[in-house]
Amino acid sequence: MKNKNHNNLDSRTEQATFIGEEHCHVEVSARDWQHIIQVAESNEINPALARAAMRYATPSK
């Protein structure tokens, strides 16, 4: 017979399964796998990223 602690653990585990973060582990197609690595290994930064970083990362206090 389960004790009270086990019941609490079961309850928390069920909740954790239910509300868990979605899309944490994803599988991608072979060509997307290559695409991700090609972009990540490139030294060419997306100009949109550079512009946005200047726009948003700067005004802090």
Next chain:
Amino acid sequence: MLLRASEKILKDGTKILIQRLEETHHRGAFTCSRHPVLADFLNKHALQNANLGLSRTYVVTLPESNDVIGFCSLSNGSISPKVLPNEGKGLPRYDLPTAHIGRFAIDDKWQCKGLGGTLLFFALEVIVDASERLAAYVIDVFAKDQVAADFYMHNGFSPLRDDALHLFLPMKHAKIALAAAKSVE
């Protein structure tokens, strides 16, 4: 020290505070009419997920208020290929670690004020900071719709070719861009 809170100034001069979600934050008035499920997550699950170690949620408030006007949740993740490509010698054969932006939303009343971009770049600062201690190869996010995907692309994310709503940003690039922006502060 890990980045936990930051005060920012929007383009119209409004000061905002971004910090970890706490019980004292008012979440009930947050509305996201395009995707009510996001407000539901904030109200019902964000704190619980943080307590369980499933994600960390950061919220935006005005400095003098506890009302949440925007939030994002972050966690770790991984990406793997369904099938390893035939060509591409030298490609990794194992999962790639990711920093995952799980949920991201701005209150209906605060749309189009630059709040989304400001929150996104705060999230990138948190992620880049954390990646010095816990490696992640890319930052990834699933956009709820094409409008959201366009927002991420406008801010430097790239969509996958076979899933336009799954977008990524290499950690290396995020570090370089943030360092460049900091150097002109």
